[in-house]
Amino acid sequence: MSQAATMPAPAAPPAARLPRHLAVIMDGNGRWAQRRNRPRTLGHRAGAKAVQVCVDYCLAHGIGALTLFAFSSENWNRPEDEVGALMKLFLRMLDSEVDELHRRGVHLGFIGDRSGFPDTIRERMRQAERQVPADVRLALNIAVGYGGRWDIAQACRSLAEDVAAGRLAPADIDETRLGERLSLAGQPAPDLFIRTGGDLRISNFLLWQLAYTELWFTETLWPDLDDSVLDAAMVDFAERERRFGLTSAQVAPAAGGVA
Ligand code: FPP
Numbered sequence: 001m002s003q004a005a006t007m008p009a010p011a012a013p014p015a016a017r018l019p020r021h022l023a024v025i026m027d028g029n030g031r032w033a034q035r036r037n038r039p040r041t042l043g044h045r046a047g048a049k050a051v052q053v054c055v056d057y058c059l060a061h062g063i064g065a066l067t068l069f070a071f072s073s074e075n076w077n078r079p080e081d082e083v084g085a086l087m088k089l090f091l092r093m094l095d096s097e098v099d100e101l102h103r104r105g106v107h108l109g110f111i112g113d114r115s116g117f118p119d120t121i122r123e124r125m126r127q128a129e130r131q132v133p134a135d136v137r138l139a140l141n142i143a144v145g146y147g148g149r150w151d152i153a154q155a156c157r158s159l160a161e162d163v164a165a166g167r168l169a170p171a172d173i174d175e176t177r178l179g180e181r182l183s184l185a186g187q188p189a190p191d192l193f194i195r196t197g198g199d200l201r202i203s204n205f206l207l208w209q210l211a212y213t214e215l216w217f218t219e220t221l222w223p224d225l226d227d228s229v230l231d232a233a234m235v236d237f238a239e240r241e242r243r244f245g246l247t248s249a250q251v252a253p254a255a256g257g258v259a
Pocket residue numbers: 026027028029030031032044045047048051068069070071072075089090093142197222
């Protein structure tokens with residue numbers, strides 16, 4: 001019997017060591033399908049099931065915020081039939097999942113430039129965002145038409161409009177003010193970033209918000225995501241020392257620092 005077969009799978013660490021906010025680049029749908037000689041769009045459909053795995057995991061472990069990169073600003077340049085299939089899939093998911101997510105205490109939000117999306121999808125997004133559970137257990141942010149550079153640019157534009165209207169002095173613009181205009185304002189910055197699919201980059205996702213986020217990469221293709229992959233990421237995260245620019249001594253638990 002191989003060693004791997006006898007090794008127990010790593011279980012998730014205790015809740016206090018888990019991220020409060022998880023951000024994910026769900027990569028590898030196309031390759032997952034191609035390896036099966038199937039069209040890429042089938043990979044996206046399988047990817048939608050992995051979204052459920054990830055949401056269930058966050059709910060089961062009390063992770064309060066999950067941000068998923070579903071469609072980047074650059075993804076508009078993919079072949080027309082793939083973009084069309086993704087739009088259909090988004091609409092189908094909005095129609096089939098929103099009520100159940102709401103019932104389970106999930107509040108859906110969408111970040112990104114929605115201007116390119118069909119009216120039907122934009123309207124369904126607005127409806128979903130208005131369905132706020134009485135007891136929100138998970139803020140599920142779906143990034144669509146999103147780019148980190150777009151996000152920073154739109155925040156700057158918003159500040160510039162206030163300056164032009166005399167509501168804000170340029171000298172008052174600082175990191176806090178800019179952060180307040182970004183897409184995920186009001187939510188803690190992601191503690192952990194996961195990218196599936198083997199590439200080691202952040203691809204214009206949450207550029208500002210990931211400043212002190214722990215990064216974790218896996219070869220696993222997104223549709224193959226399961227609890228054991230997420231557990232492995234959580235175990236690794238729990239062992240990281242997050243110093244936020246301080247020294248090890250300053251953040252050691254005995255010194256009452258940030259773990
Ligand atoms: C990246 O894989 C994935 C996408 C561009 C689409 C992600 C969409 C889903 C997971 C389904 C719907 C999800 C939600 C939240 C509505 P890729 O196509 O770049 O894969 P590849 O690198 O193997 O080509």
